[in-house]
Amino acid sequence: MELHRLLSHTFFLLFLFAVAGELVCATEHQTYVGFRPKKLFVFGDSYSDTGNNPISLASSWKTPYGVTFPGKPTGRYSDGRVLTDYIARFMGIKSPLPYRFRKYALGKLQYGLNFAFGGTGVFDTGNLQPNMTTQIGFLQGLIKDKVYSKWDLKESLALVTVSGNDYGAFTSSGGSDQDLPSFISRVVNQMSIDLKQIHDIGVQRVLVTTLQPIGCLPRQTVLSSYQQCNENQNSAASFHNQLLQQAVTRLNNDTKQSTFLVLDLFSSFNTVLNSKTYSTGNSKSDTPLKPCCVATSSGAGCGSLDENGKKLYTVCKEPESTFFWDTVHPTQAGWRAVYLALRSSLDRIYS
Numbered sequence: 119m120e121l122h123r124l125l126s127h128t129f130f131l132l133f134l135f136a137v138a139g140e141l142v143c144a145t146e147h148q149t150y151v152g153f154r155p156k157k158l159f160v161f162g163d164s165y166s167d168t169g170n171n172p173i174s175l176a177s178s179w180k181t182p183y184g185v186t187f188p189g190k191p192t193g194r195y196s197d198g199r200v201l202t203d204y205i206a207r208f209m210g211i212k213s214p215l216p217y218r219f220r221k222y223a224l225g226k227l228q229y230g231l232n233f234a235f236g237g238t239g240v241f242d243t244g245n246l247q248p249n250m251t252t253q254i255g256f257l258q259g260l261i262k263d264k265v266y267s268k269w270d271l272k273e274s275l276a277l278v279t280v281s282g283n284d285y286g287a288f289t290s291s292g293g294s295d296q297d298l299p300s301f302i303s304r305v306v307n308q309m310s311i312d313l314k315q316i317h318d319i320g321v322q323r324v325l326v327t328t329l330q331p332i333g334c335l336p337r338q339t340v341l342s343s344y345q346q347c348n349e350n351q352n353s354a355a356s357f358h359n360q361l362l363q364q365a366v367t368r369l370n371n372d373t374k375q376s377t378f379l380v381l382d383l384f385s386s387f388n389t390v391l392n393s394k395t396y397s398t399g400n401s402k403s404d405t406p407l408k409p410c411c412v413a414t415s416s417g418a419g420c421g422s423l424d425e426n427g428k429k430l431y432t433v434c435k436e437p438e439s440t441f442f443w444d445t446v447h448p449t450q451a452g453w454r455a456v457y458l459a460l461r462s463s464l465d466r467i468y469s
């Protein structure tokens with residue numbers, strides 16, 4: 119071997135050892151210092167649901183949901199993975215099973231369970247699925263039945279998503295703009311009660327998401343051919359988030375620890391959308407707000423068929439370069455980008 123090649127080979131090996139050393143340190147830090155959760159319990163709505171809604175009712179169980187991963191519908195409101203899956207991956211565990219499958223999966227409950235149901239809120243939203251109080255009650259029931267012990271809870275993390283279904287229900291039941299601020303306070307107060315409850319039953323650390331920029335969701339931006347976000351709705355989301363941040367600060371002060379951590383979906387959605395890496399099809403970035411799966415007739419949605427079984431929707435060629443999947447949900451690529459934007463704040467779980 120020529121001398122310079124030998125030297126560069128040695129250098130390369132040294133470099134590898136240096137990198138490996140870093141990895142060992144990082145792993146040891148996470149293993150032996152601080153909190154290392156082994157289970158994930160999930161509460162909330164379609165941003166975290168991985169299959170709880172009834173197959174006969176939910177769009178999440180229809181083609182083309184799941185087309186990217188795993189290739190068929192699994193009850194996730196996306197073409198693939200959702201936020202829950204990325205949080206579980208970050209923790210180094212399997213994505214927890216949906217609660218509805220718990221009876222068929224005894225022995226597979228060691229990663230926790232997912233109690234989130236698409237369409238739900240902290241209050242009833244009219245979709246007849248369990249609100250957050252009821253979801254928390256499911257976990258309490260399992261503790262009573264000794265499926266999970268106090269020790270299990272001590273080494274667990276909760277993820278709580280509240281993505282705006284309470285506000286959808288408020289608006290569709292005729293709630294006025296004047297009454298919105300006081301309704302927002304009621305929602306956040308109820309969230310605060312729910313977060314405290316999750317901690318009181320023994321979950322060691324609780325992640326809660328801020329409201330995403332709801333005025334930028336395709337169901338809203340379709341009115342401007344996907345060009346403009348609704349700034350009034352985004353201000354309402356900011357108000358919700360400000361109250362939520364205050365509530366979390368108060369809860370942490372009360373528990374004298376950083377028990378509750380805010381995951382800022384509002385800024386991570388904005389960061390990703392403004393980075394203009396997302397577009398529909400090949401032409402980059404003229405319509406980053408346009409979803410991949412679009413209904414072709416009014417009253418239809420992504421996954422709808424007519425009475426002859428003909429599709430009432432179109433699917434874009436490149437879901438991997440499109441942020442939104444349907445009128446309200448990100449694609450797997452969208453969630454992955456949001457997760458990467460949240461990555462540094464997730465490290466606080468271990469402190």
Ligand SMILES: *[C@@H]1O[C@H](CO)[C@@H](O)[C@H](O)[C@H]1NC(C)=O
Pocket residue numbers: 240241242249250251252308
């Ligand atoms: C949640 O649902 C239960 C059962 O339907 C109901 O009794 C309870 O009042 C609801 N909680 C809230 C906060 O709306």
Ligand SMILES: *[C@@H]1O[C@H](CO)[C@@H](O)[C@H](O)[C@H]1NC(C)=O
Pocket residue numbers: 368371372
């Ligand atoms: C924090 O908790 C202490 C009591 O433990 C209380 O006196 C104080 O007012 C609280 N501060 C806030 C900002 O809630």
